[in-house]
Amino acid sequence: xxxxxxxxxxxxxxxxxxxxxxxxxxxxxxxxxxxxxxxxxxxxxxxxxxxxxxxxxxxxxxxxxxxxxxxxxxxxxxxxxxxxxxxxxxxxxxxxxxxxxxxxxxxxxxxxxxxxxxxxxxxxxxxxxxxxxxxxxxxxxxxxxxxxxxxxxxxxxxxxxxxxxxxxxxxxxxxxxxxxxxxxxxxxxxxxxxxxxxxxxxxxxxxxxxxxxxxxxxxxxxxxxxxxxxxxxxxxxxxxxxxxxxxxxxxxxxxxxxxxxxxxxxxxxxxxxxxxxxxxxxxxxxxxxxxxxxxxxxxxxxxxxxxxxxxxxxxxxxxxxxxxxxxxxxxxxxxxxxxxxxxxxxxxxxxxxxxxxxxxxxxxxxxxxxxxxxxxxxxxxxxxxxxxxxxxxxxxxxxxxxxxxxxxxxxxxxxxxxxxxxxxxxxxxxxxxxxxxxxxxxxxxxxxxxxxxxxxxxxxxxxxxxxxxxxxxxxxxxxxxxxxxxxxxxxxxxxxxxxxxxxxxxxxxxxxxxxxxxxxxxxxxxxxxxxxxxxxxxxxxxxxxxxxxxxxxxxxxxxxxxxxxxxxxxxxxxxxxxxxxxxxxxxxxxxxxxxxxxxxxxxxxxxxxxxxxxxxxxxxxxxxxxxxxxxxxxxxxxxxxxxxxxxxxxxxxxxxxxxxxxxxxxxxxxxxxxxxxxxxxxxxxxxxxxxxxxxxxxxxxxxxxxxxxxxxxxxxxxxxxxxxxxxxxxxxxxxxxxxxxxxxxxxxxxxxxxxxxxxxxxxxxxxxxxxxxxxxxxxxxxxxxxxxxxxxxxxxxxxxxxxxxxxxxxxxxx
Ligand SMILES: Cc1ncc(C[n+]2csc(CCOP(=O)(O)OP(=O)(O)O)c2C)c(N)n1
Ligand SMILES: [Mg+2]
Numbered sequence: 001x002x003x004x005x006x007x008x009x010x011x012x013x014x015x016x017x018x019x020x021x022x023x024x025x026x027x028x029x030x031x032x033x034x035x036x037x038x039x040x041x042x043x044x045x046x047x048x049x050x051x052x053x054x055x056x057x058x059x060x061x062x063x064x065x066x067x068x069x070x071x072x073x074x075x076x077x078x079x080x081x082x083x084x085x086x087x088x089x090x091x092x093x094x095x096x097x098x099x100x101x102x103x104x105x106x107x108x109x110x111x112x113x114x115x116x117x118x119x120x121x122x123x124x125x126x127x128x129x130x131x132x133x134x135x136x137x138x139x140x141x142x143x144x145x146x147x148x149x150x151x152x153x154x155x156x157x158x159x160x161x162x163x164x165x166x167x168x169x170x171x172x173x174x175x176x177x178x179x180x181x182x183x184x185x186x187x188x189x190x191x192x193x194x195x196x197x198x199x200x201x202x203x204x205x206x207x208x209x210x211x212x213x214x215x216x217x218x219x220x221x222x223x224x225x226x227x228x229x230x231x232x233x234x235x236x237x238x239x240x241x242x243x244x245x246x247x248x249x250x251x252x253x254x255x256x257x258x259x260x261x262x263x264x265x266x267x268x269x270x271x272x273x274x275x276x277x278x279x280x281x282x283x284x285x286x287x288x289x290x291x292x293x294x295x296x297x298x299x300x301x302x303x304x305x306x307x308x309x310x311x312x313x314x315x316x317x318x319x320x321x322x323x324x325x326x327x328x329x330x331x332x333x334x335x336x337x338x339x340x341x342x343x344x345x346x347x348x349x350x351x352x353x354x355x356x357x358x359x360x361x362x363x364x365x366x367x368x369x370x371x372x373x374x375x376x377x378x379x380x381x382x383x384x385x386x387x388x389x390x391x392x393x394x395x396x397x398x399x400x401x402x403x404x405x406x407x408x409x410x411x412x413x414x415x416x417x418x419x420x421x422x423x424x425x426x427x428x429x430x431x432x433x434x435x436x437x438x439x440x441x442x443x444x445x446x447x448x449x450x451x452x453x454x455x456x457x458x459x460x461x462x463x464x465x466x467x468x469x470x471x472x473x474x475x476x477x478x479x480x481x482x483x484x485x486x487x488x489x490x491x492x493x494x495x496x497x498x499x500x501x502x503x504x505x506x507x508x509x510x511x512x513x514x515x516x517x518x519x520x521x522x523x524x525x526x527x528x529x530x531x532x533x534x535x536x537x538x539x540x541x542x543x544x545x546x547x548x549x550x551x552x553x554x555x556x557x558x559x560x561x562x563x564x565x566x567x568x569x570x571x572x573x574x575x576x577x578x579x580x581x582x583x584x585x586x587x588x589x590x591x592x593x594x595x596x597x598x599x600x601x602x603x604x605x606x607x608x609x610x611x612x613x614x615x616x617x618x619x620x621x622x623x624x625x626x627x628x629x630x631x632x633x634x635x636x637x638x639x640x641x642x643x644x645x646x647x648x649x650x651x652x653x654x655x656x657x658x659x660x661x662x663x664x665x666x667x668x669x670x671x672x673x674x675x676x677x678x679x680x681x682x683x684x685x686x687x688x689x690x691x692x693x694x695x696x697x698x699x700x701x702x703x704x705x706x707x708x709x710x711x712x713x714x715x716x717x718x719x720x721x722x723x724x725x726x727x728x729x730x731x732x733x734x735x736x737x738x739x740x741x742x743x744x745x746x747x748x749x750x751x752x753x754x755x756x757x758x759x760x761x762x763x764x765x766x767x768x769x770x771x772x773x774x775x776x777x778x779x780x781x782x783x784x785x786x787x788x789x790x791x792x793x794x795x796x797x798x799x800x801x802x803x804x805x806x807x808x809x810x811x812x813x814x
Contacts, residue, residue, distance in 0.1 A: 001248065016290045021301040022333075024309035028373045031308055035092075037375045039119075043092060043307050044370060045384055046115045047084040047363045050108040052392040053159065054079040054338065057107070057166065060396075061342035067393050071400040073167060076180045080108040082337035085362035086265055089310025090221070090332070091116035093318070097218030099191045099207055101200035101532075104181040105265075105336070106193035107162065109223055114158040117188035123150040129187045130157050134569075138164070138171045141404050159395045161185060169405040175569035176407055177416070182567050189218070192535065192568070196559050197270075198231025200224055201262065202525040203560060205237045206532025206540070208258035208326075212246075213514050214427065214486055214538060219259040219321045226285055226331075227270030233555065236525035238262060241327035242293045243520065250513045256324015261317055262297070263330040265304065271340040272348035286331035297329035304334035305362040337361075408569075416570035417603055421626040425484040426539050426575060432512055437482055442506025446471050451648030453612070453641015466641035472612040472649050473503045473579075473633065476619035477541065479653060481511060484539050487623075490519045491526050491543030491579075500545045501581060501638050523552035527578055531560045534576035535568075539623070547582040547632070548592050561628045562603035573626040577619070582634050582676065582728070584771065588764035591771075593728040595675065598630045599705045599735045606705035608632035609656075610679040612642040612649045614703055617656035624655065634728075636677040659707040663716070667698035670785065671716040673739065675702045675727040678776055682726050685781035693792045695785075705735055713739070714747050721752040722789050726776050731759030732810075756788040758801075762814050 031040070057077045059066040080087065087108040090100070096117045102109045118126065127150060130139040141164075142156045165172025165183040173183045181195035191207065194200045204222035211218060228234050237260075246257040266275075266285050273279040282288055289299025298320050302313045310332055317328040335357040339346055346354065370376040376384075399405050425431075437443060449467035453460055460466070481487050489504070495518050498505035507516050519526050523544055530542040544550060550557060557578065564572050583590040598606045605627050609615040615633070622629040642649050644664055664679065665686055674682045679701050686697035698716050702708070717723055723743060725736035740755035758776045766774055783797040 017296060019284075019286050019290065019296055019299050019301075021284060021286065022303045022309075023300075024303060024306065024312060026306070026308070026369075028369075032373070032375075039092070040370055040375050041380075042115075042119060043088055044363070044366055044376065045388070046088045046112060047307065047366065048384060048388045049115070049155075049159070049392070050084040050087065050111050051081060051363055052388045053111060053163070054081045054107060056392050056396055058338060058342055066396055067389070069393065069396050069400060071167070071396070075166070075168065076104070076341060077166065078105040078181065078341055079338040080105050080336060082357065082361070083265060083267060083304070083334045084108055084112075085307040085366065086304030086310055086332050086334040087112040088115075089304065089307030090223075090263065090314050092307065092311035093315045094189070095218060096120055096189050097216070098221070098318070099189050099218060099536075100221040100223055101191045101204045101207065102193040102223040103197065103200060103225055103228070104193070104195045105225065106223065107166070107180070110162055110184060110190045110193070111158060113190040114162075114185055114188040115155065118151060118154040118158065126150050126154045130154065133187065134171070134175065138173070141171050141398055156391060156395065158185070158188070159391065160398055163395050163399040164405050167399050167405070168407060169399065170408045171405050174567060174571065175412070177413065177569045178567045184568075186571065191220075192564060192572070194560075196555055198224055198228035198234045199528075199555065199560060201228065201231060201234035202237035202240065202522075202528030202556065203532040203535075204262075205241045205258060205260050205525060206529030206534070207536045208241065208260035208532075209488070209529060210486075210533045210536035210538045212255060212258045212324075213488055215255075219261060219318050221261045221263050223263050223265060225270070226264050226266040226268060226275045227273065227279065229264065229275070229280060229282065229285060229288060233524045233528055234262070236520070236522035237528065238292050238297070238327065238329075239520045239522055240525040240529055242297065245513065245517060246324065254514050257326045259321035259324070259326055261314075261321060261326070261328040261330060263332055266331050266333045267336045268333075269336070269340075269348070271344070274348065284331065286329065289329040292327075292329075295325070297327055298325070299329040299331065301331040301333060304332040305360060305365070307362070307366060413566060416566045418605070419565055419570060419573050419626045421573070422624050423575065423626055424624065426486040426537055429485045431482055431485040431487070432515060433482060433510055434512060435510055437478065437510075440478070440506055440510050442474065443478070446475070451642065451651070452646060453643050460643075461641055463639055466639075467612065467649055468639050468641055469609075469612045469615045469633075470501060470503045470638040472616035473619055474506060476616045476623060477504070478507065478510060479620065480539070480623040481507070481515065486538035487541070488515050488533065488538065489541040489543070490517045492519060492521055492545050494518055494543060499543070501635060503579075503638070523549045524556050527553040527556035528560060530576045530578065531556060531564065531574070534574045534628070535564050535572045537573075539575040541577045541579060541623070543579040543581070545581055546586075546590050547580050547594050548589050550580060550594055550597070557598070557604070557630065558601050562601050565627070566603055574628040575626045577622045577629045577631050579631050579633060582632055584634075584636050584775075585768035587767055591765035592730075593632075593676065593760070595632055595705055595727070596729055596733050596735045596738075599738060604628055604630050604706065606630045606632070607703065608634075608676045608705060609703060610634070610637065610674070610676055610701050611644055612640065613645045614656055614662075614701075616649055617654050618703065620653060621655040621658060632676065634677045656703065659704045659709045661700050661702045661704065661709065661712050663698060663712065664701050665697065665699040667696035668719050669696045669722070670789065671698045671700060671713070671720045671723045672781070673700045673702055673713060673723060673725045673736070675705070675729075675735065678726040678728050681776060681778045682781060685778045688778065688782060689785065689792075693795070695790075695792075702739070708739075710742060710746055713743060714750075717743065717747040717750045721750050723751070723755045724758065724781065724784060724789060725755060726758045726781060728775055729759050730762050731757060732762045734759040753789045756784050758784050762809065
């Protein structure tokens with residue numbers, strides 16, 4: 001779209017249209033016609049159930065007993081007493097396919113969504129869902145001695161599955177691995193809840209993107225708190241969801257913007273910080289929509305103390321979302337009468353305030369409303385309350401019982417850290433592409449390149465002739481795009497620009513917008529939406545232009561990508577590859593190798609190819625699996641050709657075996673292990689050590705960070721007895737230290753000297769002109785061998801690599 005200077009420089013003012021605030025008018029006749037008496041009674045009953053569920057937890061947390069049943073629950077319980085009407089109202093008109101994500105305070109939302117699904121599914125479907133869930137283990141507990149009908153059984157299943165999960169039981173919805181703040185039940189449309197405040201903000205956008213791209217029914221709601229408005233992922237998620245391109249560039253047939261609603265359950269507090277009048281400046285939260293797009297995100301404040309006001313608003317907003325006119329913002333006001341957690345002394349609010357909200361309690365007033373209009377009698381209310389308490393009691397009895405509701409053995413967690421599946425495609429249908437693969441201009445251009453990078457004299461071929469590392473990545477990407485219809489890729493400058501480092505050149509011509517697009521500069525939302533897309537069932541490749549920007553997506557990488565497979569007990573898969581380009585030449589904030597940070601986080605696979613052959617074979621591997629992969633690439637290497645595999649990079653499909661390091665050069669006196677581009681100076685050092693000192697050096701390229709097979713490393717040390725490890729990471733905390741420490745233990749008997757680690761200096765990465773002072777150099781490697789492993793005869797070190805020097809640097813913190 002050309003930017004016209006005349007147009008954009010014209011004088012005008014922005015007019016902001018009205019944002020409705022609490023506009024719902026109760027009209028019983030209309031409500032009765034819409035819902036019927038039975039449904040209205042259900043609304044009341046569902047609210048009662050949530051209230052009693054939370055009351056039971058509160059009692060257990062504060063007194064270790066509920067209705068005579070004793071239990072000590074060690075974990076959290078962020079209760080939503082007071083917020084029931086908002087949750088039940090939201091779910092009243094949602095279908096099973098509508099998905100809700102939530103936060104740390106989501107028990108009520110989980111129950112409301114599942115109850116709503118129970119009301120909408122027939123007996124057969126309900127039974128089949130319950131039987132197939134966790135091999136029927138959850139069902140078996142509630143089914144034993146059960147006397148009611150299937151719907152009653154399903155209600156008990158929901159209550160029990162949620163409570164057993166909160167108590168960390170194997171029969172809980174996530175086998176006790178999610179717990180109070182994370183549990184969910186996808187078959188009923190209750191999606192992951194997030195202990196990271198605002199965490200669902202961007203994850204939900206990806207789930208909505210999945211629905212849009214793959215033409216799935218329903219909408220997605222991100223339920224977050226009012227204080228989440230201060231969180232980056234929420235703002236980034238809103239930016240991502242509101243992009244113009246859905247309407248201006250994507251095929252009309254796709255249906256417009258991802259159907260996502262940002263619903264703020266606005267209880268006016270964070271933990272103790274008051275969002276109204278203290279920690280926020282929005283006055284009325286709904287105002288924020290005006291800052292995002294000309295439609296104000298269809299923003300609206302709704303009275304969450306009236307379930308029917310919420311239900312009506314959700315229905316209207318759902319229509320907007322299904323028409324592709326989203327995103328939507330809802331400011332659903334409510335109040336948590338309970339504390340933030342049971343230990344909360346409510347020191348930040350007055351008793352009068354709590355009393356005034358208790359007096360207008362939504363459950364009581366809705367009961368009165370139904371009574372006034374002849375739907376419920378006092379005795380109906382009484383018997384409903386009795387039923388609710390009785391069922392809750394039975395639920396608690398089952399959930400606390402260690403025999404009927406045991407815990408998983410600790411080793412079980414190991415089995416769900418990764419799904420380790422191979423899936424050619426996440427769904428079986430024709431992928432949408434714009435041209436046959438063979439007609440792709442880049443594919444044609446690459447067919448003329450040399451797939452081996454050296455000439456007959458061992459000299460590197462010219463760039464124009466070389467099939468390079470970036471081309472290898474392109475081939476893996478396009479291969480999978482033409483097989484997996486769900487696969488999407490996005491990030492900054494991913495489309496017309498060709499990807500920041502030309503990896504994606506040629507993809508723009510091949511793929512429609514909805515499969516490859518430019519995102520806003522929102523690294524958090526780039527990765528977070530990838531999480532939502534992947535856990536919904538699609539394959540996504542997202543890109544961080546520089547490794548340094550991982551900081552911007554820190555929560556998403558460390559807390560979201562890495563954890564959902566295991567927190568779900570393997571129910572969710574995470575076929576998400578995060579391509580992370582490690583920079584050079586651009587100074588302190590663009591040239592850091594942060595592989596060590598990823599190595600430290602359980603639940604991530606991590607790879608770092610150093611050659612074109614590996615770039616293709618490893619990306620192929622990542623894109624065929626269902627696990628999250630942090631895929632490091634090096635800007636030092638994008639242009640290099642293949643120099644190790646003589647046959648060159650295969651044209652066909654192949655995978656590098658997972659976790660296997662590779663020997664790049666055989667030797668018997670010394671092993672040099674590298675990760676990433678450090679391979680090349682290490683090879684040069686090896687050649688020099690051989691020619692000048694007659695040392696036979698074995699070079700091993702680690703390739704993988706996690707998982708990693710140590711056996712080939714041990715085999716090498718058996719021969720050489722000496723090892724030096726090099727990477728571009730700064731030395732302190734580098735992943736190579738971890739490898740060194742493990743080798744000291746695994747191969748202690750073979751070692752003649754302690755392993756020596758060489759890394760970049762513990763400095764800022766300086767300007768390109770000073771990089772030789774920073775990144776590991778050939779001489780550093782030779783000098784380290786001389787000073788710390790094996791004195792080289794007649795040699796004088798040219799740099800200082802002694803242990804004394806390491807101590808000095810350490811003392812100074814540099
Ligand atoms: C990223 C992050 N920061 C801080 C916390 C600690 N914390 C848990 S709940 C909470 C308040 C959240 O307030 P709000 O979003 O309004 O939700 P509410 O608790 O009111 O439901 C805080 C600060 C957290 N869990 N995650
Ligand atoms: Mg709040």
